[in-house]
Amino acid sequence: MYERFGKRALDVVAALLLLPLLTPVFVLVALAVWLRLGRPLLFVQPRAGRRGRPFTLLKFRSMAPGAAPDAERLTGFGRALRASGLDELPQLVNVLRGEMSLVGPRPLPLGYLAFYSARQAQRLRVRPGLLGPGVAAGRNAVAWPQRLELGADYAAGPLGLGRDLVLAARSLLVLLRGQGHAAPGHATMPPLEEGPLPPGGESKRPGT
Secondary structure (H helix, E strand, C coil), rough: CHHHHHHHHHHHHHHHHHHHHHHHHHHHHHHHHHHHHHCEEEEEEEEHHHHEEEEEEEECCCCCCCCCHHHHCHHHHHHHHHHHHHHCCCCCHHHHHCCCCECCCCCCHHHHHCCCCCHHHHHHEEEEECHHHHHHHHHHCCCCCHHHHHHHHHCCCCCHHHHHHHHHHHHHHHCCCCCCCCCCCCCCCCHHCCCCCCCCCCCCCCCC
C-alpha cells in the first residue's frame, strides 16, 4: 500500500508544506547566489528518473560559469552552500512534479544509463530522491561502487514508511553536519572517466 500510494501521497503533502514554509530560505539563498555568483541562479541538468525517463533537475548554482576545473570555479561560498545542502532545495519542485521523491537513490546523468549492470539498473525502479541511502551513508565521501549498491538495494525493496523515515533522518543529520560534500582529494566528485569504476559507476558533474 505504501509503495503504490502512500509514498507518492507523502511526497506531495510534504512538498506542499515545505515549499511555502521554506520560502524565506529560498529567497535568502537565491539572493546570496546572485550577489556572489551572478545569474543564472539555478543549475539545471537532464537526469534519469524512474524507468530512466529524463527530467530536468533543479538546484541553486554553486560554481562560477566556465570550463575550468571544479576547484577553480568553486569558491568558499560555493563550498559552504554545497556542504549545507541548501543548493538542493529547488528539487522540492521536482518532488511536487512527480519527477523525484523525498527519499530514493540520487538522480544521475542520462549518459550513465548505458553503464549500469542489471543489478545497478534496479535503482531506476523507483523515483530518485532528494534524500536517501547514498546521502545517509555520507554523500560524495562514499565511493561510487558502494553508493550504487546502496541505491540498488533500496530500490529492490520492499519500500516502507519506517525505512524512508530512518533514511530521511540519517540524511538530514549528514547535511546538518556538512559532511561528504566532496570526495576525498577532490573539489566535488571525480567524473566517471577519471576513476577505474565498475559498470554503472556514477559521477556528479561540475555544478551538480
